[in-house]
Amino acid sequence: MKEQKLQEYLQTTFATRLKRKSFLKYSALSGTALVLGLDACKKHNNNPSPMGSTTDVGGGDTGILNFAYALEQLEAAFYIKVNASFYSGITDDEKQILTDIMNHETAHRDFFKAALGAGAIKQLTFDFSSVNFGDRNAVLTTAKALEDTGVSAYNGAGKYIMNPDYLTLAGKIVSVEARHAAAIRDLLMPKTASFAGDDVVDTTSGLDFSRTPNAMDSGHPMSIVATANTFLTTKISANQLP
Amino acid sequence: MKAVKIIETLDTEINDLAFSRRQALNKGLNLGLKGLFAAIPLGLLFKPTKTYAATSSPVDVLNFALKLEYLESSFYTMGLNAGIVPSSDMAIISQISKHETAHVATLKSAITASGGTPVPEPQFDFTAGGTFSDVFTNYTTFLVLANAFEDTGVRAYKGQAANLLGSDLLTAALDIHSVEARHASEIRRLRGQKGWISGNMTAGLPAAIYAGEDNTTQGGVDVTTVSTISAAYIMESFDEPLTMDQVLAIAGPFIKS
Numbered sequence: 001m002k003e004q005k006l007q008e009y010l011q012t013t014f015a016t017r018l019k020r021k022s023f024l025k026y027s028a029l030s031g032t033a034l035v036l037g038l039d040a041c042k043k044h045n046n047n048p049s050p051m052g053s054t055t056d057v058g059g060g061d062t063g064i065l066n067f068a069y070a071l072e073q074l075e076a077a078f079y080i081k082v083n084a085s086f087y088s089g090i091t092d093d094e095k096q097i098l099t100d101i102m103n104h105e106t107a108h109r110d111f112f113k114a115a116l117g118a119g120a121i122k123q124l125t126f127d128f129s130s131v132n133f134g135d136r137n138a139v140l141t142t143a144k145a146l147e148d149t150g151v152s153a154y155n156g157a158g159k160y161i162m163n164p165d166y167l168t169l170a171g172k173i174v175s176v177e178a179r180h181a182a183a184i185r186d187l188l189m190p191k192t193a194s195f196a197g198d199d200v201v202d203t204t205s206g207l208d209f210s211r212t213p214n215a216m217d218s219g220h221p222m223s224i225v226a227t228a229n230t231f232l233t234t235k236i237s238a239n240q241l242p
Numbered sequence: 243m244k245a246v247k248i249i250e251t252l253d254t255e256i257n258d259l260a261f262s263r264r265q266a267l268n269k270g271l272n273l274g275l276k277g278l279f280a281a282i283p284l285g286l287l288f289k290p291t292k293t294y295a296a297t298s299s300p301v302d303v304l305n306f307a308l309k310l311e312y313l314e315s316s317f318y319t320m321g322l323n324a325g326i327v328p329s330s331d332m333a334i335i336s337q338i339s340k341h342e343t344a345h346v347a348t349l350k351s352a353i354t355a356s357g358g359t360p361v362p363e364p365q366f367d368f369t370a371g372g373t374f375s376d377v378f379t380n381y382t383t384f385l386v387l388a389n390a391f392e393d394t395g396v397r398a399y400k401g402q403a404a405n406l407l408g409s410d411l412l413t414a415a416l417d418i419h420s421v422e423a424r425h426a427s428e429i430r431r432l433r434g435q436k437g438w439i440s441g442n443m444t445a446g447l448p449a450a451i452y453a454g455e456d457n458t459t460q461g462g463v464d465v466t467t468v469s470t471i472s473a474a475y476i477m478e479s480f481d482e483p484l485t486m487d488q489v490l491a492i493a494g495p496f497i498k499s
Binding site: 096097100103104106107108110111113114115151154155156158159160161162164165166167168169171172173174175176177178179180181182183186191192193195196197201202203204205206207208209210 | 330331333334336337338340341342343344345347348396399400403404407408409410412413414416417418419420421422423424425426427428431436437438460461462463465468469470471472475476478479480481482483
């Protein structure tokens with residue numbers, strides 16, 4: 001109990017990284033629902049900057065779940081903004097889809113926050129000034145990118161997850177993201193092959209994309225981390241993940 | 243040998259029983275699609291095939307997946323050949339068909355590369371013994387089954403992920419899994435449904451396909467207690483896995499051999 005009070009004090013006083021260490025210690029004491037390991041607290045000393053310092057998601061399973069949490073925070077924030085003022089000319093069908101997705105992403109976000117407990121990264125802040133929320137095409141194109149990115153991120157992280165329960169959890173979420181991706185793609189290009197288009201599903205193998213957080217290739221000059229950071233005022237890194 | 247005989251006898255009896263109940267349901271109770279499978283205990287529909295015991299090595303998992311992909315691939319090929327797909331939906335159904343055929347090839351190579359032998363393609367009866375007799379003459383029925391196969395496929399892959407923990411085979415399985423989810427979303431929307439699964443709402447499909455989808459507890463967390471989002475949305479937010487046995491119980495009526 002004393003320890004907990006100290007952690008709370010530290011939490012309100014010190015910088016993010018220290019906060020996270022303390023949090024993790026607290027987590028070990030009280031136990032969280034998922035009983036996440038402490039592997040995330042090993043390397044937190046690089047790159048300190050005074051304000052808005054980069055938040056590293058950590059390593060191991062905790063790192064992967066925190067990375068997912070960061071992406072879910074991003075998606076939730078985006079759709080909340082979309083729903084706050086729908087683009088003009090929106091149809092009832094589109095409204096329903098965008099409302100549903102907002103609620104799903106928010107549920108994902110809230111789940112990760114609770115499951116990670118004291119091991120969770122902080123609440124991120126966003127800058128969506130690059131998106132014209134009054135424009136249908138801009139909104140749906142951004143949504144498409146976020147959903148496809150989410151799918152490939154979960155797919156790519158899967159094999160680095162050590163705990164089978166976390167893996168199944170990731171599986172439970174990724175298919176919902178893929179359902180979103182298909183619906184959004186169909187809104188952009190109705191009644192075409194785009195919902196599972198050749199740009200995301202390999203035509204020979206029938207496999208969707210999978211990408212690790214920092215991976216770049218010819219088709220993706222920007223990593224998932226870098227892409228997420230274009231919408232973040234508090235940047236994230238995944239230095240302990242591939 | 244004795245054991246095999248007993249199993250075969252049981253198999254026959256179980257199938258006869260299932261069949262007679264099915265007939266009874268069709269004739270007497272007229273429950274339609276919704277009630278059909280719901281009313282029959284899963285164990286009776288499940289044909290205990292010898293290939294899939296309780297073990298689940300990576301090759302077993304891939305062969306299980308291959309069987310489902312054979313089913314889907316064959317289903318879409320037959321639907322396209324039957325000429326029932328309206329031109330407005332042709333791009334969609336063709337794309338799905340292309341993927342399912344590719345999945346068969348991908349899984350076969352993965353199984354061989356893993357030192358296993360791909361199971362041969364079973365014979366299918368997409369009417370499920372006459373229950374869906376118009377599957378290739380009525381596009382609505384075709385979409386009902388497409389929906390059933392896609393949502394079941396998503397749950398099937400999810401249920402096997404943990405058996406492929408930490409391997410490249412897992413990545414391949416996940417990369418198929420999300421494609422099936424894209425398909426499921428699209429097919430559901432063609433049917434006027436949401437792209438995502440709402441609780442255990444069956445939308446005219448056998449209840450077994452959506453059993454457990456109304457779960458709100460994830461990773462030990464009752465999500466309703468940590469989120470202001472409604473339970474209905476939380477149920478939609480997480481797709482649930484099915485075990486191999488559950489999946490085979492659903493697919494069983496469509497597999498002749």
